[in-house]
Amino acid sequence: MSEAKxxxxxxxxxxxxxxxxxxxxxxxxxxxxxxxxxxxVGITQPAASSRIRSMERQLGVALVDRSPRGxxxxxxxxxxxxxxRRVVEAAAAFDAGARALQDRRDSRxxxxxxxxxxxxxxxGWLLALHAGRPDTAVSLLAGNSAxxxxxxxxxxxxxxxxEGLTVPTGLDSTVIAxxxxxxxxxxxxxxxRRRRPLTAAELAxxxxxxxERGSGTRQVLDAALGGLARPLIELSSTTAVKASAVSGAxxxxxxxxxxxxxxxxRRLVSIPVEGVSLRRDLxxxxxxxxxxxxxxxxxxSLTRG
Amino acid sequence: MSEAKxxxxxxxxxxxxxxxxxxxxxxxxxxxxxxxxxxxVGITQPAASSRIRSMERQLGVALVDRSPRGxxxxxxxxxxxxxxRRVVEAAAAFDAGARALQDRRDSRxxxxxxxxxxxxxxxGWLLALHAGRPDTAVSLLAGNSAxxxxxxxxxxxxxxxxEGLTVPTGLDSTVIAxxxxxxxxxxxxxxxRRRRPLTAAELAxxxxxxxERGSGTRQVLDAALGGLARPLIELSSTTAVKASAVSGAxxxxxxxxxxxxxxxxRRLVSIPVEGVSLRRDLxxxxxxxxxxxxxxxxxxSLTRG
DNA sequence: TGAGGGCATAAGCTGGTCTTATGAGCGAGG
DNA sequence: CCTCGCTCATAAGACCAGCTTATGCCCTCA
Numbered sequence: 001m002s003e004a005k006x007x008x009x010x011x012x013x014x015x016x017x018x019x020x021x022x023x024x025x026x027x028x029x030x031x032x033x034x035x036x037x038x039x040x041v042g043i044t045q046p047a048a049s050s051r052i053r054s055m056e057r058q059l060g061v062a063l064v065d066r067s068p069r070g071x072x073x074x075x076x077x078x079x080x081x082x083x084x085r086r087v088v089e090a091a092a093a094f095d096a097g098a099r100a101l102q103d104r105r106d107s108r109x110x111x112x113x114x115x116x117x118x119x120x121x122x123x124g125w126l127l128a129l130h131a132g133r134p135d136t137a138v139s140l141l142a143g144n145s146a147x148x149x150x151x152x153x154x155x156x157x158x159x160x161x162x163e164g165l166t167v168p169t170g171l172d173s174t175v176i177a178x179x180x181x182x183x184x185x186x187x188x189x190x191x192x193r194r195r196r197p198l199t200a201a202e203l204a205x206x207x208x209x210x211x212e213r214g215s216g217t218r219q220v221l222d223a224a225l226g227g228l229a230r231p232l233i234e235l236s237s238t239t240a241v242k243a244s245a246v247s248g249a250x251x252x253x254x255x256x257x258x259x260x261x262x263x264x265x266r267r268l269v270s271i272p273v274e275g276v277s278l279r280r281d282l283x284x285x286x287x288x289x290x291x292x293x294x295x296x297x298x299x300x301s302l303t304r305g
Numbered sequence: 306m307s308e309a310k311x312x313x314x315x316x317x318x319x320x321x322x323x324x325x326x327x328x329x330x331x332x333x334x335x336x337x338x339x340x341x342x343x344x345x346v347g348i349t350q351p352a353a354s355s356r357i358r359s360m361e362r363q364l365g366v367a368l369v370d371r372s373p374r375g376x377x378x379x380x381x382x383x384x385x386x387x388x389x390r391r392v393v394e395a396a397a398a399f400d401a402g403a404r405a406l407q408d409r410r411d412s413r414x415x416x417x418x419x420x421x422x423x424x425x426x427x428x429g430w431l432l433a434l435h436a437g438r439p440d441t442a443v444s445l446l447a448g449n450s451a452x453x454x455x456x457x458x459x460x461x462x463x464x465x466x467x468e469g470l471t472v473p474t475g476l477d478s479t480v481i482a483x484x485x486x487x488x489x490x491x492x493x494x495x496x497x498r499r500r501r502p503l504t505a506a507e508l509a510x511x512x513x514x515x516x517e518r519g520s521g522t523r524q525v526l527d528a529a530l531g532g533l534a535r536p537l538i539e540l541s542s543t544t545a546v547k548a549s550a551v552s553g554a555x556x557x558x559x560x561x562x563x564x565x566x567x568x569x570x571r572r573l574v575s576i577p578v579e580g581v582s583l584r585r586d587l588x589x590x591x592x593x594x595x596x597x598x599x600x601x602x603x604x605x606s607l608t609r610g
Numbered sequence: 611t612g613a614g615g616g617c618a619t620a621a622g623c624t625g626g627t628c629t630t631a632t633g634a635g636c637g638a639g640g
Numbered sequence: 641c642c643t644c645g646c647t648c649a650t651a652a653g654a655c656c657a658g659c660t661t662a663t664g665c666c667c668t669c670a
Contacts, residue, residue: 011325011328011346011347012324012328012393012396012397012400013323013324013325013328015400015403015404016324016396016399016400016403018318018323018324019317019318019321019323019324020316020318023316023317023318029544030548033646033647033648034647034648035646035647035648041316042316043627043628043629044628044629044630045647045648045649046628046629046630046631046648046649046650046651047627047628047629049648049649049650050627050628050649050650051627053649054626054627059403059406059407060406060407061403061406061407066647066648066649067635067636067647067648068634068635068636068637068646068647068648069636069637069646069647070646070647070648071647071648075447075448076406076447078420078542078544079402079406079420079423079424079447080399080402080403080406081544082424082544083398083399083402083403083424083428084399085544086395086398086399086566087392087395087396087399088317089395089566090391090392090394090395091317091321091392092317093388093391094321094385094388094389094391094392095317095320095321097384097385097388098320098321098364098366098385098388099320101364101365101366101381101384101385102364102365102366115383115384118384119384119387119388121569123388124569124570124571125570125571127570128570128571128572131572142380142381142384143380237383239383239386239387239390261391261394264426264429265429265430265432265433266429266430266433266607266608267433267436302571338615338616338617339616339617340615340616340617348658348659348660349659349660349661350616350617350618351617351618351619351620351659351660351661351662352658352659352660354617354618354619355618355619355658355659356658358618359657359658371616371617371618372616372617372667373615373616373617373665373666373667373668374615374616374667374668375615375616375617376616376617
């Protein structure tokens with residue numbers, strides 16, 4: 001089924017300028033001059049000139065108006081630049097996350113986080129931290145709640161993040177955000193056309209695409225439904241569950257963190273439910289008594305609205 | 306001030322694998338084999354092997370466990386893959402938008418949209434449309450409400466999208482979403498520490514970073530405040546306004562569409578306001594009587610929740 | 611035990627992108 | 641009025657990353 005994507009369509013990488021080109025474009029937009037932008041990104045002016053030109057050729061659109069006293073974006077260029085900014089921001093988040101995965105050695109701040117938080121929230125926090133304290137090296141260990149607790153109690157992590165119903169013993173915590181599980185289906189599913197909210201009973205009676213028992217998400221759902229959730233398929237990663245739901249295999253229940261983009265792009269739609277509370281707390285945790293200090297405190301303060 | 310970013314830090318492009326590598330990684334994750342992934346992205350197995358290996362070297366983390374019967378992601382690899390997926394999705398949105406900018410000629414569907422909608426929503430819709438109808442060529446023209454109306458009435462566009470208080474005469478419309486303007490400041494601003502919502506009077510009395518008069522956003526704000534909004538600075542693009550607000554120049558009022566990511570990364574914080582309605586409708590529009598048909602109807606149906 | 615899938619290594623080619631060197635347009639100031 | 645300083649464009653050559661083809665080894669399954 002995912003075969004069906006036309007093979008004549010060349011891969012994205014061939015149609016989208018590379019990151020260096022996009023960064024250059026952002027620099028041109030900000031500085032108003034090819035030469036200045038070139039300087040900022042550390043290349044020569046002719047290289048910048050040629051890169052922008054080839055980007056324009058690739059996209060088939062004029063991006064900048066050149067003049068003897070500078071360059072300004074065209075209307076299309078402004079639009080392209082805004083789209084480019086998103087790509088660069090996603091890349092920056094990737095970079096922040098990747099750096100945290102590797103440093104592990106001399107890091108000043110060692111963070112342990114649940115998968116969901118590591119996946120969706122932590123890169124943003126790391127970027128913010130980096131903006132404020134550029135020299136704070138952070139290392140990241142991801143695992144379930146038990147693993148996070150273990151690392152903290154063994155002194156191998158300074159600050160943890162978990163999402164679940166209970167706080168592991170031996171840890172103090174503070175709620176940093178609330179997450180909500182939502183029922184989602186592919187847009188073609190009959191539920192997407194319902195007028196009325198789903199009832200708890202209907203939800204409990206319907207086989208769902210779910211994470212395995214023991215995952216934070218499943219725990220919350222089981223508790224909310226009184227242990228009754230019926231699996232249609234059980235998968236071991238949020239990503240696999242999403243992919244399955246998007247492909248129309250059936251309804252699923254997922255964290256709103258996980259499906260934000262899919263909802264925006266209408267690959268999934270959210271189905272209102274009544275009579276069930278699918279909220280859960282996201283918490284920062286640390287060993288009882290050892291309040292976070294230094295970089296840990298810094299990071300913690302970034303996570304609170 | 307943006308000078309301060311250490312120059313020793315090489316550009317993102319040097320630290321983040323390129324799109325082709327990220328797509329390859331996603332394919333490996335999905336297919337469970339380097340060779341199969343190589344085939345899917347149209348390169349040979351040794352090339353894939355080498356690319357993944359150099360990505361691991363670059364990131365300093367093992368991403369896949371190779372075995373004689375396939376390759377599976379490591380824990381770190383799974384995390385990296387999820388972050389990579391976001392970059393690729395942003396690139397796909399970029400691509401969808403860029404294609405619409407260029408096609409202009411033989412397009413089956415010609416869309417005219419306000420800047421805000423073209424910037425934040427349309428790429429997602431185009432991706433969804435492309436998923437359902439891969440062969441629909443779309444062209445995009447961006448402009449303000451008046452321009453959109455003009456294009457529609459001249460028969461140069463089939464479907465329009467505007468955000469504003471009024472529907473241009475001669476057009477029928479349907480509300481596809483509601484947008485909300487929110488007051489934002491840099492996290493360091495005193496307002497970010499307030500306990501109580503801002504009052505309308507306080508907002509009206511404070512000089513704000515704003516778009517120029519005549520922009521959709523400014524219109525709504527002026528109307529909500531009774532024409533009283535005081536500009537601290539007036540800028541001509543949403544992006545410039547955001548950048549200025551992020552840098553701490555002062556409070557601003559922006560569409561929640563525009564600041565979603567900044568809020569998530571805590572570069573900006575949202576300040577609650579009471580006593581003002583800053584909602585506005587986003588509408589699809591078309592010439593009176595000419596209900597959208599064909600691809601236009603298709604696209605329209607994607608935009609409604 | 612041989613076939614087939616998996617991955618790694620080596621050698622050579624190719625193409626894109628950088629650099630340096632240069633030229634030409636426009637504006638501000640002596 | 642001319643020259644300096646900024647802008648961008650072009651040309652020629654060097655360089656390097658990544659590809660392909662050609663192998664080889666390992667493991668599993670029939």
